[in-house]
Amino acid sequence: MASPDETRQVLQAYSAAWLAGDLDVVLGSYHDEIELHYMGNSPLAGTHAGRDAAFAALGQASLRTSRRLIAVEDVLVGESLGALIAVEDVGDPPRRVRRVLLYRVEDAKLRECWLFDEDQRFIDDLWSKGA
Secondary structure, eight states: OOOHHHHHHHHHHHHHHHHHTOHHHHHHTEEEEEEEEEOSSSTTOEEEESHHHHHHHHHHHHHHHTOEEEEEEEEEEOSSOEEEEEEEEETTTTEEEEEEEEEEEETTEEEEEEEEETTHHHHHHHHHTTO
């Protein structure tokens, strides 16, 4: 388990790369055994384990939502987990949404992520298009 300081460093570096659009650093931030947990009832909901499955889900989520990061409002760190509060424009036409991404850091990488959306029904509708 990562220390709170390590978790904060990893999340700050990841969010800086995400804001800068540095895809190489963003993808390199993920642990080989990354697990993504998407909430809701869309075809993308559920757990995506391993880099191949996680990257496929990330790709589909981006494709289906035309998402664009606007800001990382805050980085929160506790004893075992950290979180980013992100604001993104999603959909066409774009709609601004706030998302909470909860992370567990292991080996200085993002090992596990849970995504919580402020309007899950809206995201489910977007993620169900083209399924």
